[in-house]
Amino acid sequence: MRTFGKAALAALFASSALLAGCDSSDGPVEKAGEKVDEAVDSMNPQGPMEEMGEDLDNAYDSAEESAESMKDAAEK
Numbered sequence: 001m002r003t004f005g006k007a008a009l010a011a012l013f014a015s016s017a018l019l020a021g022c023d024s025s026d027g028p029v030e031k032a033g034e035k036v037d038e039a040v041d042s043m044n045p046q047g048p049m050e051e052m053g054e055d056l057d058n059a060y061d062s063a064e065e066s067a068e069s070m071k072d073a074a075e076k
Contacts, residue, residue, distance in 0.1 A: 026034070046054075
């Protein structure tokens with residue numbers, strides 16, 4: 001049991017040393033990647049066809065709501 005405890009303690013110290021060796025500062029490639037991510041996030045992901053499709057969807061929904069309103073009014 002003592003041997004296992006010593007081995008576990010040694011593994012714990014070794015893993016701690018490995019984690020402490022990781023550097024948190026970003027290198028030039030990491031910084032460039034972050035700039036690309038920011039540029040992609042700031043772009044408008046919708047093209048003109050997608051915007052037109054959304055406009056058509058909105059027009060259809062509006063027409064459907066109007067038809068339902070007229071149907072409800074006719075039933076009263």
